Amino acid sequence: MAETAHAEGRGRVAEGLRVYGLIVMMWVRSTMAYRTSFALTAFGNLAVTALDFVAILLMFSQVDALGGWSLPEVALLYGLSGVSFGLADLAIGSMERLGRRVRDGTLDTLLVRPVPVLAQVAADRFGLRRVGRVVQGLLVLGYALVVVDVDWSVAKLLLLPVMLLSGAGIFCAVFVAAAAFQFVAQDASEVSNAFTYGGTTMLQYPPTVFALDLVRGVTFVVPLAFVNWLPACYVLGRPYPLDLPRWVAFGSPLVAVACCALAGLAWRAGLRSYRSTGS
DSSP states (O other), rough: OOHHHHHHHHHHHHHHHHHHHHHHHHHHHHHHHHHHHHHHHHHHHHHHHHHHHHHHHHHHTTOHHHHHHHHHHHHHHHHHHHHHHHHHHHHHHHGHHHHHHHTTHHHHHTTTTSHHHHHHHTTTTHHHHHHHHHHHHHHHHHHHHHHHHHOOHHHHHHHHHHHHHHHHHHHHHHHHHHHHHHSTTTTTTHHHHHTHHHHHHHHHHOOGOOOHHHOOOIIISSOGGTTTHHHHHHHHHHHOTOOOOOGGGHHHHHHHHHHHHHHHHHHHHHHHOOOOOOO
């Protein structure tokens, strides 16, 4: 029985990924039919997100350090957060529209299709233009890696791609959990944005500039600190404000898996609680 359940679970995941890929490719083909429009919107997305880093540069034009962190170190935090969030936003950023679908009843059209609802919602209106945020984050990350003063080791080098993938997984889990919350509170997009867009903005700055209670919250409650704060402190040889052991910096993959599992449970609970508008 257990093996059968596991096999069915794997089958549902595989089917969801297949459906997600098909819907994404449909939207990509639609987007690329207007290449100039895509190029302009992607560049605009890059330029708008770049303003965040411009604000950081303006701060450092007046100070030598921010919370004890130099510009290259803050740029490393910014790049790691920007790329991780950009990948998640690119992949399933459409989840934030769920509340609107619940309110106007269009979610019902997805429920009657014989494919996973999560895959449909995640891939709906896939915005390839969001790749601009990823590119901008990569540019800042590349700059940071060139200028930051780090005693590189094999462990630190291997930790970089792990940080990016795990961070993207954690942000994906936050997107899904926030969408599940909208089954209950249908007009809660701003609350969701506080944890997604607000979370990545917070992670662009060193943990030393925030109150310890907030640092504890994003470490033990909503573990966004595992996106970049904890691993970056290890890479830079800096102590973490909560005096956690250094091996915790390597826990990002496990945290990402746990967050995705919990987000999946929240999504199923939210979907079961959904009641059609009846119209």
